Amino acid sequence: MRQATQDIWSALEPHLASVEKPARYIGLELGAQRPTHAPHLVSWLLTYPDTYEIGLPNQGLQILYEILNERDDAVAERSYAPWTDLEAVLRRERIPLFSVDTHRAAAEFDVLAFNLSAELTYTNLLNCVDLAGVPVRAADRRPEHPLVGAGGHCTYNPEPLADFLDFVVLGDGEEAVGDITAVLAEWKASGRTEGSREAVLRELSHIEGVYVPSMYEVDYDGPAIREVRPRYPDVPERVEKRTIADLAAWPYPRNQLVPLTEVVHDRLNVEVFRGCTRGCRFCQAGMITRPVRERPADQVRTMVSDGLRRTGYDEVALTSLSTADFSGIEGVVRDIVDAGDDPTSCGNVSVSLPSLRVDAFTVGIAAQIQKARRTGLTFAPEAGTWRMRQIINKLIREEDLYGAVESAFSQGWRRVKLYFLTGLPSETDADTLGIVDLARNCVELGKKHTRNVQVKASVGGFVPKPFTPFQWFGQNTVDELYRKIGLLRDAARGNRSLQLTWHDPKATLVEGLASRGDRRLGPVIEAVWRRGGTFQEWSEHFALDLWRDAMVEAGLDIDWYVYRHRTEDEVLPWDHISAGLHKDFLWQDWQDALAEVGLPDCRWTPCYDCGACTGYGIEHVVASAVPPAGGSQGTGQDLSVRSSGVPVMLGSKS
Amino acid sequence: MSAPSTPPTKLRVRFSKQGKIRFTSHRDVARIWERALRRAGIPVAYTEGFSPRPKLSFGLALSTGHESLGEYLDVNARDAIGPDELVDRVNLALPYGMEAQVAEPLEAGADSLQQAVTSCTWHFELPGLAPAVVARTLATDEIVLTRERKGHALTEDIRPCILALRVLPPGTGFGNVEAELATQPRSLRPAELVSALDPALQADRVVRIHQWTLVGGARQEVIPLPPVATLAPHAQARAS
Numbered sequence: 001m002r003q004a005t006q007d008i009w010s011a012l013e014p015h016l017a018s019v020e021k022p023a024r025y026i027g028l029e030l031g032a033q034r035p036t037h038a039p040h041l042v043s044w045l046l047t048y049p050d051t052y053e054i055g056l057p058n059q060g061l062q063i064l065y066e067i068l069n070e071r072d073d074a075v076a077e078r079s080y081a082p083w084t085d086l087e088a089v090l091r092r093e094r095i096p097l098f099s100v101d102t103h104r105a106a107a108e109f110d111v112l113a114f115n116l117s118a119e120l121t122y123t124n125l126l127n128c129v130d131l132a133g134v135p136v137r138a139a140d141r142r143p144e145h146p147l148v149g150a151g152g153h154c155t156y157n158p159e160p161l162a163d164f165l166d167f168v169v170l171g172d173g174e175e176a177v178g179d180i181t182a183v184l185a186e187w188k189a190s191g192r193t194e195g196s197r198e199a200v201l202r203e204l205s206h207i208e209g210v211y212v213p214s215m216y217e218v219d220y221d222g223p224a225i226r227e228v229r230p231r232y233p234d235v236p237e238r239v240e241k242r243t244i245a246d247l248a249a250w251p252y253p254r255n256q257l258v259p260l261t262e263v264v265h266d267r268l269n270v271e272v273f274r275g276c277t278r279g280c281r282f283c284q285a286g287m288i289t290r291p292v293r294e295r296p297a298d299q300v301r302t303m304v305s306d307g308l309r310r311t312g313y314d315e316v317a318l319t320s321l322s323t324a325d326f327s328g329i330e331g332v333v334r335d336i337v338d339a340g341d342d343p344t345s346c347g348n349v350s351v352s353l354p355s356l357r358v359d360a361f362t363v364g365i366a367a368q369i370q371k372a373r374r375t376g377l378t379f380a381p382e383a384g385t386w387r388m389r390q391i392i393n394k395l396i397r398e399e400d401l402y403g404a405v406e407s408a409f410s411q412g413w414r415r416v417k418l419y420f421l422t423g424l425p426s427e428t429d430a431d432t433l434g435i436v437d438l439a440r441n442c443v444e445l446g447k448k449h450t451r452n453v454q455v456k457a458s459v460g461g462f463v464p465k466p467f468t469p470f471q472w473f474g475q476n477t478v479d480e481l482y483r484k485i486g487l488l489r490d491a492a493r494g495n496r497s498l499q500l501t502w503h504d505p506k507a508t509l510v511e512g513l514a515s516r517g518d519r520r521l522g523p524v525i526e527a528v529w530r531r532g533g534t535f536q537e538w539s540e541h542f543a544l545d546l547w548r549d550a551m552v553e554a555g556l557d558i559d560w561y562v563y564r565h566r567t568e569d570e571v572l573p574w575d576h577i578s579a580g581l582h583k584d585f586l587w588q589d590w591q592d593a594l595a596e597v598g599l600p601d602c603r604w605t606p607c608y609d610c611g612a613c614t615g616y617g618i619e620h621v622v623a624s625a626v627p628p629a630g631g632s633q634g635t636g637q638d639l640s641v642r643s644s645g646v647p648v649m650l651g652s653k654s
Numbered sequence: 655m656s657a658p659s660t661p662p663t664k665l666r667v668r669f670s671k672q673g674k675i676r677f678t679s680h681r682d683v684a685r686i687w688e689r690a691l692r693r694a695g696i697p698v699a700y701t702e703g704f705s706p707r708p709k710l711s712f713g714l715a716l717s718t719g720h721e722s723l724g725e726y727l728d729v730n731a732r733d734a735i736g737p738d739e740l741v742d743r744v745n746l747a748l749p750y751g752m753e754a755q756v757a758e759p760l761e762a763g764a765d766s767l768q769q770a771v772t773s774c775t776w777h778f779e780l781p782g783l784a785p786a787v788v789a790r791t792l793a794t795d796e797i798v799l800t801r802e803r804k805g806h807a808l809t810e811d812i813r814p815c816i817l818a819l820r821v822l823p824p825g826t827g828f829g830n831v832e833a834e835l836a837t838q839p840r841s842l843r844p845a846e847l848v849s850a851l852d853p854a855l856q857a858d859r860v861v862r863i864h865q866w867t868l869v870g871g872a873r874q875e876v877i878p879l880p881p882v883a884t885l886a887p888h889a890q891a892r893a894s
Contacts, residue, residue, distance in 0.1 A: 014858065017719035022677035028749055030689075258689060260675065260749060261682045312689030312747070348706065 008095060009103040015089045023261035024052035025086065027100040030258035030311065033065070034102050035075035042184045044068050044076040044177070045099055045109040045146070049116070049124035050537060052080040052100075056257060057265040059319070060152060061115050063252040064173050074181045077101040077109070081124045082131070084535065090131060097131035106132035110184055112146045116154035116161075119514035120507065120536040123529040125150070126164060136526065138166050138214055143192040147184070147200075151176075155211075156241075156288055157466040157574040160514050162213035163522035166201060170209050170577060171241030171288075172274075174250050179207045205235045209242025211577060218519055223560055225518060225571040240578045241288070245618040247274055247295045251303055258311045267315035267352065268307045272300050272332075275612075276321035277602045277620070281393045281593050282382070282421060284465035286321055287586075288579040290612030292603060293621045297328030304336055308349060317352045324357040324365060325603075327623035333365055356380075358396045363407040376415035377408045383424060384434025390598045392424055393589075398438070405442045409449040416442055416455050422484045423462040423476030423508075425593060432484045435459065436491040436498075443497045456499045459488060461508035463515055467579040469589035471572065474565040475512040481505035506544040510536065512562040513547065518573035521561075524550040582611040661734040662759035663699070666767075667741070668877045672721045672861075675751030680715040686749060687712075687727060693747035696740060697732040713767030713865065713876075714774070714837060720844065721828075722862035724774075726767050726876055728760055758877050770867045771876060773817055773836045776844050779829035779859035780851070785821045787851050788831065792819055797850050812850060815842035828861040 016022035037043055046065055048055025055061070061078065068076035077099035082090060090097070097106040106112060112132060114125050126136045134145050141148075150161065151169040158168040169176045187200040198214075205212040215235045219226040230237055244250060256268060273294040276286040295303075304316050316336060320326060333351055340349035351369040356362050358379045366377060381401050382394045389396060405416055420435045439457040446453030461481045464470040476484070485502050492500045514521065527550035528536075528543075535541040551558055566572065568587055575583070585608065592599060602608055603620055613619050671683070678686065688708050691698055700706040709730035716722050729740070737757035744754050764770075791797070797813045818834035831851075835842045844860045866873045 016677055021679075022718065023679065023682060026674040026677050028674055028751065030749065260678050260686055262685075310693070312692035314688075314692065348700070 008098050008105055011093060011095050012098070012103065015086075015093065019085045019089065020083060021053075021261060024080065025082070025100060026260070027103070028260060029056075031253075031255040032101055032257060033069050033077075035069055035077065037075055037104070037108075040073070040185065040188065042074045042111070042181045042188065043109045044074060044111045044113050044181075045079050045106050046076055047079040047081075047106075047112055047114050047128055049081050049114055049121040049128055050118075050535070051083055052259075053261075053263040054537075055080045055115070056259050056263045057269065058115055058117070059253065059269055059271060060173065062257055063250070064113075064177055066253050066255060067174060067250075068177055068181070071178065071181060073185050074177075077104065079106060079128070081121075081128055081535075084541075087127070087131065087534075096133045097128055107134055107146060109146050110188065111180075112148045114148070114150040114152075116150050116152040118537055119154055119511045120542070122154075122161060122514055122525050123533050123536055125161070126526060126529040127534045129164065130529075136529075137163055139163070141166070141197065143194060143197050149180075153285060153288065154514075156284070156577060156579055157515065157517070158211060158213060158577070159519050159573040160517040160521040160525060162519045163526070165213055167204050168211040168213070169242065170211060170239060170579070172209075172244045173242070174244050174252070176207065176209045176242045180204060180210065183207070202232065202235065205239075208240060211239040213519075216576065223557070225573060227571065228573075228576040238576050238578050240615070241580060243291075243580070243616050243618065245293070245616075246621070247271070247293045248299055251295075251299055256307060256311060258313070265317065265354075267317050268304070268311055268313040269317050269319050270300055270303045270307060271295065271320060272318045272323060272326045272329075273320045273621075275620075276325070278322055278325075279393050279589075279599050279601060280382070281391070281469040281589060282424065282462060282465075283321075284468050287468050287581060289321070290580065290610065291618060291620045293618075294327060294623055297332055297623065300328065300332050301335055304332075305339065314348060315350045315352060317354055319354060321355055322357055323353045323355045324359075324362045329365060330368075333369055337369055358404050359400050360403045360407045363404050363411070366408070367411050376417055377413050378417040378419065379404060380419035381438060382419065382421050383427075383431065384420065384436070384438050385431045387596055388424060388427060388431040388434065390596045391426060391593045392421075393593070393598050395598045395600070398441075401438065402441065402445060406445050406448075409446045409453065414446070414450050414453060416446065416453075418442065418455065418457045420457060420459045421462045422459050422488075423481050425470060425473045427484075429484075429487060432487055433491055436488055436500075439492070439498050439500075440495060443495060446497070453497050454499065455497060456501065457488075457492070458501045459485065460503040461505050463508055463511045465515055466572070466574045467581055467586070469586050469593055471516065471586065472566040472568070472570075472590055474563045475508075477563055478505045478509050481508060504539060504542070507536075507539075507542055509558070509562060510542075510544065510547050513551075513558065516573070517561055520554065520556060523554050524556065527553065578615075580610075580612040580615045582609070585610045661736045661739075663731045663734050664760040664762070665729050665731065665735070665737055665740060665757045666760045666764075666877060667727050667729060667744075667754055667757040668879070669725050669727070669748075669752060669754045670721075670723050671716065671725055671752050672723075673751040675749060676719055676721045679718045680712070683716075683725075683752075684710065684712055686752065690744055690747040690749075691729070694743040696729075696735060696743060699730045699732045711766060714771055714841075716862060717843070717845070717860075720860040720862065724862055724865050724876070726865065728767065729757075755879055756877055765867075767876070771865045772838045772868050773834050773866045773873075774862055775818075775832065775834045775864040775866070776847075777822065777828040777859075777861045777863055778831040778833065778844065778848065778857050780831055780848065780855050780857055783830060783851070783855060788819055788821050791816070791851055799846060799850055801846070810840070812842050812846065815840060816847065816850075828863070829857075829859055832863075834866075 046061050048058055065076050068074040079099050129136050135141050147166040149167045150165050151173050155168045183203050201212045204210050205215045215231050216228055217231055218228050275289045275292040277292055280286055336351050383389045383392055422432055439455050442455045464473045464475055482505055492498050528546045531546050533543055533546040698708040711728045713726040741754045741757050796811045799812045801808045815836040820832050822830050822832050848855050848857050865876050867876055
């Protein structure tokens with residue numbers, strides 16, 4: 001009944017001329033592989049549940065694509081969510097979801113593995129599984145169906161998707177995919193007999209970093225969770241994330257994909273380190289990816305120069321959280337820029353640092369790399385007042401920001417973009433309005449240097465995330481976020497150099513729902529999907545009403561899930577998952593936050609015993625034992641030029 | 655080709671675009687060339703100024719989904735390079751389905767591709783086309799088509815744009831109809847021809863075969879394929 005591979009391309013081809021951006025569906029990128037499938041090879045379809053242009057650059061997916069294809073027991077191809085116009089064609093013509101590499105039907109793969117980077121893509125995951133012709137609920141799948149798995153940051157709370165996922169990979173996937181492949185190869189060899197699906201899932205649950213939702217039972221006590229317990233004694237009570245100790249052992253992707261058509265982040269991306277210990281309390285990425293593991297600077301240089309030659313890109317991004325913290329940053333950037341000036345090279349190479357720190361040092365690096373095209377620089381002070389920044393532990397002082405901005409304007413930049421959050425714990429209206437004060441002061445600084453200064457303040461509603469100190473915090477309501485945005489708009493009115501933009505509070509609500517939800521949200525996600533609620537990341541498709549109605553029908557309360565503060569003794573839906581962080585460390589950090597106490601970066605101060613290093617027997621891998629120069633933020637150091645007060649207080653380290 | 659004593663820095667390149675890659679857009683093709691030239695180690699000259707751009711200029715846009723045996727671009731290289739060497743090197747770097755066929759030095763002051771090309775020959779695969787439609791179209795003096803242009807409906811006689819039209823005998827080309835359509839003074843798009851023939855028709859395949867210039871009143875290909883040149887192995891079959 002399934003269409004053979006050749007048939008899928010020939011069935012698809014006549015329709016591609018009539019859909020938007022058909023190049024998204026043809027594959028053929030530089031670096032694309034056309035693996036040969038065989039019965040003994042475990043085949044993975046790595047799927048990004050959003051459009052090709054968002055999904056193609058995803059580094060996690062590209063890394064696993066290469067690692068799996070290098071193995072002699074696996075093959076991997078890629079797929080992306082078809083846009084709504086192609087979806088209509090696929091459903092009308094009964095063409096299944098397909099890989100872009102060899103146009104093979106998704107259901108012919110052994111694993112459909114999804115990258116989950118954003119909560120609003122959850123309904124797209126269901127849609128992709130359905131388009132593959134596979135039952136959306138895990139319980140309805142049979143031995144002949146692929147296993148449906150997921151990885152990525154959202155999977156640290158996989159519970160809302162527990163009904164749909166056969167397995168979840170927590171943390172770094174580089175090693176875990178190999179272990180999973182080995183188990184599945186045996187399953188295939190045994191003929192995937194009737195009833196074997198449950199057995200293979202149980203086997204997968206023994207792998208470090210692999211969580212199998214169906215192996216756990218959840219007991220409720222009214223709306224609260226009483227206990228989450230494994231159904232079998234051999235299934236772990238708590239699933240630890242997987243962490244690779246040495247990034248140098250994984251210089252991937254070696255053959256980054258170069259798309260034929262336009263995508264986001266369309267440049268060479270080289271990951272310089274993983275993890276971050278700045279300790280920003282709102283930042284899930286910083287918490288769950290600890291400890292810091294730097295790539296050796298020489299390996300970065302090699303990956304950059306080989307990558308540029310191989311891809312033909314003229315731009316390279318050094319990626320990580322807070323990239324200016326990389327020990328070798330100055331030398332690496334200088335070498336890339338110098339190599340671009342070399343007459344034997346193929347012309348200018350520009351460098352981008354997507355995650356900038358707020359200080360003059362960072363602007364110095366930016367000046368080094370942006371000799372031409374000094375248009376805009378982006379900083380993320382995140383909150384408008386020092387009090388608020390101590391609460392969120394984003395320990396940059398106003399002087400840091402003004403120093404950075406002044407330095408940017410004086411060196412020729414004319415546009416500065418500032419990222420802020422609103423709806424943070426204990427935020428007062430004075431804190432909220434501090435956003436506009438900061439932005440206004442930046443405008444004034446800019447006017448000293450340029451006539452057409454432009455400051456853009458971008459404000460997002462805060463969503464508390466699992467495995468952060470703010471996981472106990474009740475999110476601001478939609479009305480409250482609108483009220484705060486209203487305050488900001490009024491305050492910013494009349495300043496023509498200041499532009500204010502904000503994230504839709506309604507979308508923030510749904511993100512909050514999925515972010516800290518539990519298994520009972522399964523029917524909600526399914527109902528939203530069944531009523532056409534796909535591409536919820538896209539404002540033109542986002543539909544809050546679908547979510548509200550589905551919650552009511554499921555007898556669930558948005559207030560309880562999203563707006564409620566949690567207590568210390570509450571069993572959280574993800575308590576049987578571990579990101580390595582001790583729950584009492586997170587609780588203490590939450591208490592410190594409420595006491596407005598900052599906590600300096602542990603790379604350069606004694607250990608707070610968060611659990612990330614000790615739990616896995618690994619340590620920070622950093623090349624420099626001294627904190628980076630040029631700013632106060634979170635390094636515990638005082639700026640010698642300033643004498644006023646002690647801006648950074650040490651947190652309690654009980 | 656007259657081989658000049660020193661290799662040129664400005665070259666005109668003819669290339670093909672066939673198979674799956676026909677679904678890339680004109681802008682995509684420009685980006686693909688920029689990157690392929692860099693990969694091939696052929697530095698391109700950049701414009702001066704605030705936002706330097708590589709000096710590449712492309713000819714008439716090919717609609718997304720159409721194939722071609724004769725696309726063109728002008729390359730302004732930073733260092734002199736022989737035409738054959740450019741073709742050989744860039745072909746190792748171009749994606750499957752796109753192939754440089756031949757290059758020539760470009761004389762200083764030569765017309766841009768947009769100025770130079772006056773018409774193109776196309777092949778169409780039009781299932782269900784009655785041969786009589788072709789004869790009837792040729793016999794008509796005036797074909798009035800209404801087009802949307804910048805928000806205004808524009809009514810025009812497109813008959814003068816159809817320079818040639820014939821039914822292709824099976825196995826002699828890439829479809830069942832061949833047409834030569836003017837690109838100057840006004841350009842007729844292949845889709846407009848199809849709807850002029852019969853609004854009910856849908857082209858399964860559209861392939862640009864030649865681009866023509868007028869030299870001393872005579873029609874001449876921008877760069878003819880060398881007689882020994884063979885098409886890419888996938889050029890004849892519908893690549894997949």
